[in-house]
Amino acid sequence: MQLTKELYSAVVKNGGAVVAITGAGGKTTLLKKFSTYLKKQGLSVLITTTTKIQNPLFYDYEADYVFKDELGVLTHDVKKGEKVFYAESSKYDIKKAVSPRLELLSVLKDRYDVILYEADGSRGLPLKIHSERDPVIVEGTTAVIAIMGLGAIGNKAYSVVFGDDSEKSVDSRYLESYLKNPDGLLKGMSTGTENIIVVNQADSYEDKIEEVRKVKFPYPVFIASEEMDEIYLSI
Numbered sequence: 524m525q526l527t528k529e530l531y532s533a534v535v536k537n538g539g540a541v542v543a544i545t546g547a548g549g550k551t552t553l554l555k556k557f558s559t560y561l562k563k564q565g566l567s568v569l570i571t572t573t574t575k576i577q578n579p580l581f582y583d584y585e586a587d588y589v590f591k592d593e594l595g596v597l598t599h600d601v602k603k604g605e606k607v608f609y610a611e612s613s614k615y616d617i618k619k620a621v622s623p624r625l626e627l628l629s630v631l632k633d634r635y636d637v638i639l640y641e642a643d644g645s646r647g648l649p650l651k652i653h654s655e656r657d658p659v660i661v662e663g664t665t666a667v668i669a670i671m672g673l674g675a676i677g678n679k680a681y682s683v684v685f686g687d688d689s690e691k692s693v694d695s696r697y698l699e700s701y702l703k704n705p706d707g708l709l710k711g712m713s714t715g716t717e718n719i720i721v722v723n724q725a726d727s728y729e730d731k732i733e734e735v736r737k738v739k740f741p742y743p744v745f746i747a748s749e750e751m752d753e754i755y756l757s758i
Contacts, residue, residue, distance in 0.1 A: 524754040526721070526747045527560035533743070534666035534717045538566060538636040541628075541665050543573075545642045545658040545711050547685060548649035548672025549723035551577055552749045555584050558639050560752075562587075562606045566636035569607050571628070573659035575619045576610055576641050584608050591620065593627060601634045625661050632663055642667075642711060649675040649724070650693065652686030652704065658711040666717040669708050673728035673735065673746070695737035702740065709741070718742040725755040732756060 534542055544550045554576075558568045570584060579589050586608035590596040596609040609631075610620035632638050642658035643651070649672025660667070675683040680691045686706075691697055701707045712718040719742060722735055726748035732755065735746060744758035 524757070526745060526749065526752050526754050527557050529745060529754060529757075530557055530668065530719065530721075531560060531564065533719055534668065535561065535566075535637060539632075539665070540636070541632050541638045541640075541661070541663050543640055543642040543658065543660050543664050543667045543711060543716075544670065545667060546670035546708055547651035548674065549670045549721070549749045550641050550643075551582065553668065553670060553721065553723075554639055554641055556749055556752055558606050558637075559585050561637050561639075562604055565604045567601050567603055567605055567607075567634075569609060569631055569635040569638045570640070571609050571623065571638065572620065572641040573622045573625060573628075573661060574642065574657060575613070575616075575621050575644050578613070578618050578620045579608055581618055593623065596623075596631065597627075603636075607635070622659070625659075628661050629663060646685055648683055648685040649673070650680075650684040650687075650701065650708075652684060653706040653710045654686065660711045664716055666719070667712045668719045668721060669712065670721045670723055671708055673722055673724040673731045676728065676731040676734050695734050698735065698738045702738070712742070720744045721749070722746040723749050726751050726753070729755065 587605045590609040613619040680687040746756040
């Protein structure tokens with residue numbers, strides 16, 4: 524099964540979707556792949572962040588338009604079948620772009636069929652324990668896609684979990700506690716949103732899928748390869 528197609532069926536419905544991407548181990552890749560798929564379906568798509576994201580100078584989002592200021596994005600004539608990137612330039616790190624004013628997203632959501640936004644950062648690690656500051660979920664969000672990386676399985680937490688410096692081994696028992704942790708993978712999800720979990724990196728760590736299958740998840744799970752845009756197993 525195609526990952527982006529299944530996500531489209533699960534969270535976009537008939538347009539008007541505002542989708543947060545949380546967790547670790549593939550947020551930016553999914554943002555790019557999913558937004559490109561939605562564009563091909565003839566939808567207008569805005570990609571952005573409520574925290575920090577890679578600067579489009581250093582990462583190709585395949586966007587038709589890139590805006591780094593409010594005037595540009597507000598005066599843009601939105602058309603069907605186009606992808607627009609908007610985030611403000613960071614004053615402190617040239618490699619990053621940062622969140623626009625959150626109230627501005629409330630205005631923009633009425634102009635686009637779909638808004639996709641990264642809601643937290645993880646410094647490239649496959650799992651994340653959230654801080655009190657993240658994820659930043661904006662009002663009007665209709666769906667949350669939480670990501671974790673299969674590459675964490677079998678390693679010590681301090682080396683693969685952002686926010687956990689312990690020597691605990693990441694296995695099915697660790698993942699069970701990770702799901703129960705109020706600052707774990709499910710943070711930001713609510714009864715008012717469609718919730719999906721993507722376990723990424725199945726193409727590189729297919730041998731670790733069985734350990735994930737032992738875990739009881741409260742929401743639908745796609746064990747997948749974002750890079751290959753393929754679902755290996757649905758739970």
